[in-house]
Each structure stands twice: as structure tokens, then as C-alpha cells.
Amino acid sequence: MMEIAIEAEGLVKKYGAVVALDGFDLSVPQGTVMGLLGPNGAGKTTAVRVFTTLLKPDAGRARVAGLDVVADARRLRGLIGLSGQYAAVDEHLTGFENLDMVGRLYGFTAKASRERARALLARFDLEDAADRPVKGYSGGMRRRLDLAGALVAQPPVLFLDEPTTGLDPRSRLGMWDVISELVAAGSTLLLTTQYLEEADHLASRIAVIDHGKVIALGTSDDLKNQVGGERLELTVSTPADIDSARAVLAPLASGEITVDEPARRVTVPVTGGASALMESLRRLDAEAVKVLDVGLRRPSLDDVFLTLTGHAAEEESS
């Protein structure tokens, strides 16, 4: 049987009238990656703050690496790494000074701390910027440095709170690579995100969280099956084309084809991504169906939420 690295039972946390966590349960086996997926205000960050000893829950209990987050908080802090939503680095210090400070605070000797800082800077591609104040770093560099800070003591359990929120697409891909490497090295990781794509890419299991509790749990395939997977959306030029499009695409559909008559839009659930898109275009072209617009849509967080909760993710953000 696998060891459980992160465990929560019935966590409750209230801020006045706002209930941030409302009976939150979670169990993450050692060496796996759990994606905590939810919109702003769903309780993701609150959960991470409880797991990382920053916040005491009002009710329920949580254990990380076998230690209680309240009773054993002091010992637990030596075993976890946290990289927060807002890169918690000191911008007046250089990258090296930031990591060296964290090393010292973990209790390293001066020599060990300096060596560790240099090694991490090299690993995160920050060697050239190591001795410049963080003030001049780009958003992506700051996040990498913050993540490096979480890894100083090589903690067996890592918490990454929205590691790519606010990053441009290129920096986001860079972060994904770095995180994938960590995962391959066998760390247990809890990652929060607002992006299904991100959870899909990095996590082996995903917990969808809304109003402070987990409302769905499974692999990304499990979730996508619930949500409906990919679909082809096409807009045809005349009402007559709607029926021919429907007939042409029926063999490719993995589910029921829906039609929006006024918008002349046909939605076809498919599997196979881009190849399904190309095949459908080939067939439509062969039958001379006039298409104005076509696209492959992947299920988004909105779709997950719409399906699971009946309301859109945006309503939650405040």
C-alpha cells in the first residue's frame, strides 16, 4: 500500500461570514501529483495555507508527511516547500542572496547554504542573473527563483500555489518543464491552478474544488469524460449547409451533435484532436459544404464547472 503524503479530513475555515473551506477532504499518495483545480475564491489557497502551517483550520484535521499541521507544525516546516501565488522573493536582494537566506533559515551552515544556492540557480537557468537584484527580473524569472526557494531543503512534499498565474505563455511553458522535472524526480506535489490544461499537463490526479469543498476527483480523463471531451465547432454559411454538415460529420462524432440554428453553428464531440479536425475538413470539402469558421475546442475550466456545478467559473471570482 502506498503511503499518504498529504491528507485532509473535514477541514473548515471561516473568515467572518465567508466560508473558505467547508468540509474539505483530500488524500494524496506519496510521489504523486495532485492538481487542485478551481476558480478564484474556491478555497484553493486557503487549503494550501492550512497544509503549510500558515493557517489553523477552525475544524477538521490535516496531516502532511505523517505530521499534524497544527500539533507538529514546527517539525513539519522542515519537510515542506511552498511556492506561493505571489512570488515571495525579496526584490532588493539578488537571486543568490534570496536563496542563501532561505538556506540559512532552514538551518544550513554558511558553506552548505551557499553551495545549495549556486546549484539551484544553475538548475533554474538563473546563473547569469544570480548576482543581480531581483527587482530587474522578469515575471518568469521571479517565479523560477521562488520555486527554487521552495526546493532549497529538498523537501519531500511540495506545495505550488498557482505557479503560472499571470505568466506569459512562453514563461508558463518554461515553468511546466521545470515542474515536470520535479515530478519525475519523485516529489509529492500539490499544485493549485485555474487552468484545466495545466492540471492536465502536470497532475496525475485532479480534485475540482468549489465553495470550499472537493466536488469531483479523478484523473484528467475521468474529468474530461464527465465534461464531454473535445469538440469541433463549425459555423456554416447557409441554413441548408447545417443538415449536410451534420450528415457528413456524423461518422466522426463521439457523442450527440448539437446545432444552434440561428447562429448556424454545429458542435460535434470528437476524439483525436487535430486529426479529427483535418479529417472533418477533408470530408466537408469533398461534399462542398461551405464553412465560415471552424475550431477545435477543448474543455475549459468553465466547461468543467458548468457540468459539475451548473454555474460558470467566472461567477465565483471576486
Add this chain to the structure above:
Amino acid sequence: MTTESMLANPAFKPLRDGITVARRNLIKIKRVPDLLVFTTLSPIMFVLLFAYVFGSAIDVPGVSYREYLMAGIFTQTMLFGSTLTGYGLAEDIQKGIVDRFRSLPMARSALLVGRTTSDLVNNVIVIIVMSVTGLIVGWRIHSSPLEALGGFALLLLFAYAFSWVFAVVGLSVRSPEVVNNASFIFIFPLTFIANTFVGVTDLPGPLKAFAEWNPVSAVTQAARDLFGNTNPAVPQPDAWPLRHPVFTSLAWVVVLLIVSVPLAVNRYKKAASR
């Protein structure tokens, strides 16, 4: 996992953590000297303004006004310097770095001890700059070196105690700017309803009582005595705290620390949990 050989002796960890944090703050003073420049420029400005503008109008019996003035400006500046503690802490919370600190296995006291320590270092620099300015405009120490050293030590001790008071303020508000505004409301009456710039004997009733028991008055009077900036021919103030200024100052320091240290630690625990 970390190996034993990488870890330093855990015996002095709280002290070392405090030093680590203090060093971080001092690096900031080095990188962004603006703050230090402004905290030293304003007292220089005060010295010059009072020495040359008010100095000609205010008459203090038995001693030159410039000599009388310096102890008051020293005290006022120490008080202003201690507001930096609140500002720095509020800024750390706002920037999220406190979360990082709190998730590390470091001593709980380290952030506060480190901050108050680095602000003390800041105040030492400020006091040196001010003393030089004072000497230039004609201020002189007439006492023994030991007494003078005692005077400086008392000023710094007072600043240190108030650092903890402003730590409570900084940990209770939502942004560093609020600390500035809040502390001005607090500091101006404290430094002006006192013997900093004029004697307290002619103040109207309630103000006089406030001024006599004001810690700023006690520290100013103590510094004046210890620097020898008083004239034995002139009668001492008759209020008890001003007749025993060193004792009163030390008592204030102890009271302020006893009240504000636990409050600050408590606020620190809560502040980051918001």
C-alpha cells in the same frame, strides 16, 4: 533530504535567524539608500531650521539654544526612525514574503528581532550623521565621555523600545502607507507637547502634565543632562519625572517593551493568517 553535515548547530538558531533577517534588511539599506538619506536629511533640516530660524527667537536661560535643542531633535529623530520598523513589517506582509518566512523552520521571533535590530543599526547611522551636523552648528558635549556614551545609548534604547511599538502598528494595518500616516498623528503631539524645543513650565495645565510625563520629555531631559547641555545655575524642572529623567526613561523603555513585545509577537502570528 538534508544531511546532518549541512546543518549548523541548532543551539543558537533563534539568534542566527534574527541575524539572517537583520542582514537581509541591511542589504536593502545598501541597495536603496534613499530611505536612509531621507531619514538623515530630515533631522539635519530640523537642526538647521530650529538653530537658525527659531534659535534667534527662543531664549532658554543659561544655555545656548542650539545646545538645548540638540537633545530634543535627537529624541524626535529616534522616534521617527522607529516608525521604519512598522513600515518595513507592513511591507513584508503586503509583498507576501512573510508567508515564505512563516513556512520555514525558522524561529518565530526572527522576523521581529531581525527587523528591530536592523532599524537599530539604521538609527546608529542616523545619530552619527546628526551629531556631526550638531557639532557644525555649534553643539558641544560638556560632560565626560562615559556620560555622553550613556546619553547615546539611552537614545538608542528608547528608539529600540519604540520600534516594538511601531511593530505592533505595522502588523495591525493593511499597507505600509497607513503606517506612515498613523505614526504622524501619534508622533507629532508626542514630540511637540514635550520639552524638545521649548521648556514645559509655561504650558497650560493639562498640556503641562502631559509634557511632564511624556517619555519624550524624560529622554530629552536625560540626554540633555548626560551631554552636559544644561546649566547648573538654572533651576531644574520641578516635575518628578524630569528630576529623575534617566530613571524615568529607563522605566518607560521597560514598560514599552513589556507591553509591545508580546503584542507584536501575537500580532505577527495573526497578521499573516489574514
